[in-house]
Amino acid sequence: MDARRLLIFREVARAGSISAAARALGWTQPAVSQHLRALERSVGAALLLRGAGGVELTEPGRVLLARADAVAAQLHMATEEMAELTALRRGRVRLAAYPSAAATLVPAVLARLRTAHPDIDVELTEAEPPEALALLAAGDVDVALTFSYGPEPETAPGQRRLPLGEEPVLLVLPEEHPFVASTDTDGTIGTDGTGETEGTDGSGGTAAPGPGLARLAEEDWVVGCERCRAHTLQRCDEAGFRPRVRHVSDDYVVVQNLVALGLGVTLLPRSALAAYRHPRVRTLPGYGSRRLAAVLRDGADSVPATASLLRELVRLA
Structure with missing residues (x-):
């Protein structure tokens, strides 16, 4: 199998059409088509279905594209x-x-x-x-x-x-939330920007579980991406309740703004608070970690x- 033709096929598959691939490669469309036909003859199967709207991969084409991606990555490393x-x-x-x-x-x-x-x-x-x-x-x-x-x-x-390594997950609440006032921690982010707070062991893990989330069962919650949302749901489930999710955002600036205005509470990893820390939120450690x-x-x-x-x-x- 000709490696150059394999990479041309990859370009066509990714571009979605022969003409777009030809422009990206700086070739003529007939030249690209000729190499594709030669590649199909060498593998003994149609790799693309050609139509007015572009090309669509056949089953053999999808299998070969995965191999072409691997070849492209190896060639990059060799370069x-x-x-x-x-x-x-x-x-x-x-x-x-x-x-x-x-x-x-x-x-x-x-x-x-x-x-x-x-x-x-x-x-x-x-x-x-x-x-x-x-x-x-x-x-x-x-x-x-x-x-x-x-x-x-x-x-x-x-x-x-x-x-x-790992980093701790912190409970983030509005500044004057009674849940914060009833705990011993000062709920601040360290001056070095790392987000260390009382209750963490300094290595990314947690030294002790945080105060029970069950007291927040009636709160509105803000959640983020699918993986962070799953972690929040798991921690709340362990506390015996299903959180009332009111807002969803992957943007930790948006999430903290919502919390600061009293529109919900959330769990955020330490790095999110190191990147941006709203002055009117408080944090508590001890709610898991992420790898x-x-x-x-x-x-x-x-x-x-x-x-x-x-x-x-x-x-x-």
Whole structure:
């Protein structure tokens, strides 16, 4: 099978039409069509259904596209390795990160990389963990920053997970909420921006469970992404009630504004409060934690630029 034709097929499948792929490749449409026909002859099956609105993958086409994505990712890693070996001393890493990491951990990592390795170019895409892992599987990014609650999730074949630690989940309430007044903690975020509060062990875990959520059973709740929402529901279920979800937003600035105005209470990971802290909210520790990880393709850390990024992620996470 001709690898060049495989990559042309990948471009067509991703572009959705032969004409769009031809423009992206800088080729003529007949030239692209000719390579596609040759590839179909070599595999002995139709890969695309052609129509007025573009192309649609056949079942063999969908199977081959997954392999084409893997080939593209491996070629990218080879390009980076050869660049280093031939003393070009440049590297490019494509990173996908969930919003709170993109606002806190990633800028710190990029600043250190710029100082230590000014010729490494990191391209950042903000994406929630499922989307980041899909980009990694498609070969569109080299590293996916993810988080999870509870047991560590399974890693797809051909990928590996690099644990980066845990961070505590905090209960966030309006400043004058009676639940805060009835506790011993001062509910403040540490001056170093880490969000450490009394009741955490300083390593991302929690030293002791927070005050019982059952007293908040009649409150309105604000929840975020699917994974964070599931964690909130689980904690409330453990406290013996189903929360009345009134507002849903993935934006932790929006969530904190809603809480500050007394429109609900919520659970947020520490990094969300380190990225932005509304002055009229209070926090309490002890409501679980979430695991942070970098996911990459097997062998990706042999690329010097990617290895440098991973070292800084481990150091700063």
